[in-house]
Structure formats: structure tokens, C-alpha cells
Amino acid sequence: MINILLFAHLQELVGESQLKVELSDVTVAQLKEWLEKQYPQLSLQQIMTAVNEEFATDTTIVKSGDTIAFIPPISGG
Amino acid sequence: MTVALFEIINQPIDVEQVRQKVMNRNAGAITLFIGTVREITNGKKTLHLEYQAYPAMAIKMFEQIAKEIQEQWPEAIVAITHRVGRLDISDIAVVIAVSSPHRKVAYMANEYAIDRIKQIVPIWKKEHWEDGTEWIGDQLENIPYPQGKPVIREEERKA
Numbered sequence: 001m002i003n004i005l006l007f008a009h010l011q012e013l014v015g016e017s018q019l020k021v022e023l024s025d026v027t028v029a030q031l032k033e034w035l036e037k038q039y040p041q042l043s044l045q046q047i048m049t050a051v052n053e054e055f056a057t058d059t060t061i062v063k064s065g066d067t068i069a070f071i072p073p074i075s076g077g
Numbered sequence: 078m079t080v081a082l083f084e085i086i087n088q089p090i091d092v093e094q095v096r097q098k099v100m101n102r103n104a105g106a107i108t109l110f111i112g113t114v115r116e117i118t119n120g121k122k123t124l125h126l127e128y129q130a131y132p133a134m135a136i137k138m139f140e141q142i143a144k145e146i147q148e149q150w151p152e153a154i155v156a157i158t159h160r161v162g163r164l165d166i167s168d169i170a171v172v173i174a175v176s177s178p179h180r181k182v183a184y185m186a187n188e189y190a191i192d193r194i195k196q197i198v199p200i201w202k203k204e205h206w207e208d209g210t211e212w213i214g215d216q217l218e219n220i221p222y223p224q225g226k227p228v229i230r231e232e233e234r235k236a
Contacts, residue, residue, distance in 0.1 A: 005131065007129055007131060007199065008129060008212040009212040011129075012212075050131075050134055053134040053137050054137075055197075069131055069199070071131070071199050072201060072212065072214065073214035074195070074197075074198065074200060074201060075202045075213040076130070076159060076170075076194055076195065076199075076200025076201065077112050077159075077170070077191055077195045077198075077200070
């Protein structure tokens with residue numbers, strides 16, 4: 001099971017801050033594609049990701065037990 | 078008890094408390110950056126802001142920034158507190174304190190910290206205007222990141 005965290009507008013579009021999905025050993029790119037199919041309102045192409053709190057790329061492998069966060073362009077400070 | 082140098086809180090920030098975290102007998106200068114909520118941005122009136130963070134990762138990124146500062150200015154000590162939740166005009170969103178034996182380093186390291194916060198720390202703000210709301214994206218307009226993610230200095234060196 002992969003734990004998915006959503007923030008800012010992504011959270012509002014999906015209506016959840018957290019999703020748990022029964023997937024494993026998928027790339028970030030595959031997971032983005034999968035999520036976009038489940039939630040057609042989402043566009044994740046320009047969205048950064050972090051796997052287990054470290055910035056990841058589209059080719060990073062996500063395993064069962066991992067937490068992946070979708071990180072829209074940030075605006076802190 | 079050790080003091081947490083980096084914090085995400087949902088209460089008003091006590092500036093003096095952040096300053097005290099970097100105070101030590103070798104300090105000859107402390108710079109404080111206080112980021113506050115501005116009313117007018119590009120001619121548009123903000124009613125209030127809402128900040129959201131990914132706290133666990135945000136703290137890690139604050140630590141990363143401190144590490145980068147340590148490498149460039151070993152004598153600098155940095156503490157950062159960012160507030161989340163609803164903030165009104167003139168409320169303090171972020172406080173960065175840097176101490177060092179001499180002022181120049183304290184100024185430089187402090188500016189470096191706020192620049193990096195805007196690049197790598199997962200915190201978002203939502204503008205509430207009279208006519209609507211919007212989560213604000215990257216204000217630096219450097220999206221998309223050429224490497225698909227922001228540059229972390231360590232990786233830059235490895236590359």
C-alpha cells in the first residue's frame with residue numbers, strides 16, 4: 001500500500017488530504033498517470049513529488065509502505 | 078531540553094524567542110528577517126491568507142538550508158519558525174534569526190535562508206481576496222524545474 005499526500009489546490013480538487021492505494025513498485029510517473037485517471041480533475045505534470053520526505057523525480061520507484069507527497073509550486077516565506 | 082531551531086507552528090510567532098535560540102557568547106551580530114502579510118499585491122487587496130505546510134518535510138528542508146549555510150558560513154547559527162493556518166494583514170508568517178561573530182555573515186546567511194525557503198520548503202499560501210481565493214504557485218517563476226525538482230546543493234556537487 002502506498003500512502004499519498006495531497007496539498008494546497010490538489011487537496012481541494014480531490015477533497016482528501018491523504019489517499020491509500022494498493023499499488024507497489026511503480027514509478028512516480030506511473031503513479032501520476034494512475035491518479036489522473038482516477039481523478040480526471042487533476043493535472044500532475046508540473047507537480048513535484050517527494051518520496052518519504054525527499055524530493056523525487058518521475059523515475060523514482062515507489063514501493064509499498066512508502067509515502068509520496070505531491071508538491072505543487074511552493075509559496076512559503 | 079534542547080531547543081528546536083526549526084519549527085512550524087499554528088500560533089503567533091514570538092520573535093524574541095527565535096532570536097534567543099541563536100544567541101551565544103560568540104555572537105557579535107544577529108539579523109532577524111520577519112516576513113509579514115502584505116495587504117496589496119499587484120494592485121489586488123488581500124483580506125487574509127491561509128498557509129499550509131507539509132510539516133515533517135518542511136522541517137527537513139529547514140535543516141537542509143541550515144546545512145548549506147553551515148558549509149558557506151561555518152560560524153553562522155540559524156533558527157527558523159514558520160506559521161501556518163489563517164493569517165491576517167501584518168501578521169508574521171516567518172521569522173529567520175541568524176547569529177555570527179560579525180554582521181556581514183549574519184546578513185548574507187539570512188538572505189540566503191529566505192531565498193532557499195521560497196525554493197525548497199513545502200509551504201503554500203492561499204490568497205483570500207474580496208472576489209475569490211487562490212492557492213499561490215511559485216512566485217519565483219522558475220517552474221518547471223529543469224531537473225524535475227528543485228536543486229539541493231548536495232546533488233549539485235555530486236553532478
